[in-house]
Amino acid sequence: MINTLTITLMIAGLFFFFATTVGVLRFPDFYTRMHAAGKGDTLSSLLILVGLAIYNLHHISAGNILVTIKILFILMFIFLASPTATHAIIDAGYESGIKPWGKESNREGQDDLAD
Amino acid sequence: MRYLYTFLLMFGFWLLLSGKFDLFHLTLGVISSLLVSWMSSDLLFIDSSKKGRLIEVWRLILYIPWILKEILLSTLHVTWLALHPAMKEKIAPRIVNFKTRLQSDAARVTLANSITLTPGTITVRIEGDVFTVHALSDKVASGLPGEMEERIARIFTEERP
Amino acid sequence: MSNFFIATGVVLCLFMLLALYRTIFGPTIIDRMMGANIIGTKTTVLLIIIGTIYGRVDMFVDIALAYAMLNFIVTIAASRYFAHHKNIRAEGYGVLHYTPTKEADK
Numbered sequence: 001m002i003n004t005l006t007i008t009l010m011i012a013g014l015f016f017f018f019a020t021t022v023g024v025l026r027f028p029d030f031y032t033r034m035h036a037a038g039k040g041d042t043l044s045s046l047l048i049l050v051g052l053a054i055y056n057l058h059h060i061s062a063g064n065i066l067v068t069i070k071i072l073f074i075l076m077f078i079f080l081a082s083p084t085a086t087h088a089i090i091d092a093g094y095e096s097g098i099k100p101w102g103k104e105s106n107r108e109g110q111d112d113l114a115d
Numbered sequence: 116m117r118y119l120y121t122f123l124l125m126f127g128f129w130l131l132l133s134g135k136f137d138l139f140h141l142t143l144g145v146i147s148s149l150l151v152s153w154m155s156s157d158l159l160f161i162d163s164s165k166k167g168r169l170i171e172v173w174r175l176i177l178y179i180p181w182i183l184k185e186i187l188l189s190t191l192h193v194t195w196l197a198l199h200p201a202m203k204e205k206i207a208p209r210i211v212n213f214k215t216r217l218q219s220d221a222a223r224v225t226l227a228n229s230i231t232l233t234p235g236t237i238t239v240r241i242e243g244d245v246f247t248v249h250a251l252s253d254k255v256a257s258g259l260p261g262e263m264e265e266r267i268a269r270i271f272t273e274e275r276p
Numbered sequence: 277m278s279n280f281f282i283a284t285g286v287v288l289c290l291f292m293l294l295a296l297y298r299t300i301f302g303p304t305i306i307d308r309m310m311g312a313n314i315i316g317t318k319t320t321v322l323l324i325i326i327g328t329i330y331g332r333v334d335m336f337v338d339i340a341l342a343y344a345m346l347n348f349i350v351t352i353a354a355s356r357y358f359a360h361h362k363n364i365r366a367e368g369y370g371v372l373h374y375t376p377t378k379e380a381d382k
Contacts, residue, residue, distance in 0.1 A: 003277055010284055016190055017318065021294045023197030024314065030306055031249045032208055033298075035237055036193050037310050041317045042232065043190040048284075048321050052328055055277075063334060066134045070337045071324065073131065074344055078317065081348040083231040085313055085355075087238055090249070092355035093306040094239050132338070 002058050009051030016044035030093050038086030042079065049075045121152035174270045175225070181266070182229060189234035196251070206251050215244050215264060222271040229263050278329060285325045292318050309354050316347030 023036025053071040056064055129144040130136075196202055217223050227238040230248060235255035240247040292315050299311030320340050327336025 007280060010280075013321075014284060014287055016194060017288065017291050019190075019194035019197050020314065021291045023193060024295060024298050024311070026197060026202065028203060029208075030304065030310070031237070031239075032206065032251065033307065033310060034249075035235070035251060036197055037314050038231055038237060039186070039189045039193050041314055043186050045317055045321050046186075049324065052324050052333075055328065056333055063134070066131075067333050067337055069131060070341065071333075074320065074324075074337070074341050077341070077344055077348075078320070080228075081344065082317070083228040085348055085351040086231055087227065088352050088355040089306060089309055089313065090237060090239050092309075092359040093304075094247070095359040096306070132341075134334075 002054060006051040006055040009047050009054070013044040013047030013051065016040050016047065020044060031090065034086055034090050034093075038083060042082045045078050045082075046075060049078075117157075118152050121155070122148050125151050171221075171271055178266065178270055182232060185229070185233045189232060192234040207253055208249065208251055209253065210239065210247060210249050212245055212247050215246055217244075217264065217268060217271070219271055222267050225270070226264060226267050229267065233263065281325055281329050285322055285329070288318055288322050288325070292322075305358050306355075309351065309358070313347065313351050316343070316350075320344045320347065 017040070020036050020040030023040065024033050027033045027036055049071055053068045053075075056068050056071065125148040126144060129148055133140055133144065196205060199205055215223065215226060217226055223241060223244075227241055227246070230236050230238045230246070235251040237249050238246060239249050295311050295315050295318070297311075299308050299315065302308055320343050323336050323340040323343060324333065327333040327340075330336075
């Protein structure tokens with residue numbers, strides 16, 4: 001039962017990691033790549049870490065419960081840090097004046113980028 | 116007062132990380148928590164004057180299930196785009212600006228992180244009350260700031276305009 | 277079950293190699309930082325998987341926590357450092373074979 005749950009969660013997490021990596025390789029410019037990197041990483045680490053935390057509880061003792069709490073703590077940290085790191089990177093790109101890739105109809109209003 | 120809060124938080128964190136409860140480790144924990152709370156008590160709990168912090172934290176915890184659902188949707192959206200063969204026709208990225216009516220820093224940070232985690236949008240910059248957001252298509256760009264701002268305003272008990 | 281964890285770890289390493297392409301071939305410094313960041317997130321997960329394989333999660337979970345914090349701090353510091361380099365453009369500063377051009381951005 002616990003094994004099935006863990007395997008399901010981890011395979012789902014691996015699939016989203018795969019999608020994230022493909023997105024990072026395929027998207028046309030830096031801003032759109034950040035979309036893939038910032039969102040996919042958060043959910044896939046959540047799935048895999050929850051799977052491992054559940055697997056860790058298959059025989060219950062005080063030490064195992066402490067380890068599970070620590071894994072959940074790492075999860076919470078990733079949850080707070082991943083959007084912030086994404087924001088820091090994309091802000092550095094915006095500050096140094098990288099123009100976003102876009103269709104011509106969306107170009108107006110973007111010429112006042114920081115430069 | 117905030118020394119005490121910082122000390123309790125740091126000591127709880129020490130207990131969580133060490134997992135040993137004998138006298139030696141507890142003494143070390145008390146000493147280092149005291150040092151940290153003495154040096155950096157002005158980093159956390161900046162404005163301790165405002166009432167009702169605990170209620171805000173509780174409502175922030177209640178906010179988590181909704182944001183989890185949004186993260187799932189946004190990852191599915193980005194997955195669908197990344198694996199789509201003709202992805203470049205599907206997206207029309209643009210940068211939009213909008214003004215927020217949230218006042219406190221905590222509310223703005225929560226809004227910025229929530230925007231990053233919801234489908235198709237990512238926060239680029241906050242200057243004053245102007246958010247700069249990179250959106251993957253016009254549809255999601257027109258939906259900003261949406262119901263998220265409403266929810267966050269309810270969490271941080273900010274009055275409606 | 278152990279075989280499954282080993283397979284997961286190997287697949288994660290393959291994804292890290294794919295992300296390494298973005299880290300090496302840019303095209304800009306910012307792209308490389310992003311590649312390094314997502315490799316770091318995968319490493320945090322991989323460390324806990326390694327701990328589960330060896331049956332020593334209690335030790336590896338601390339390493340993973342320190343690694344996650346280090347990854348975050350490195351990302352913040354690097355992005356602060358490169359935020360004011362005005363010549364990080366799509367083809368310019370940060371390409372493997374750098375050739376100085378007057379109009380790096382068209």
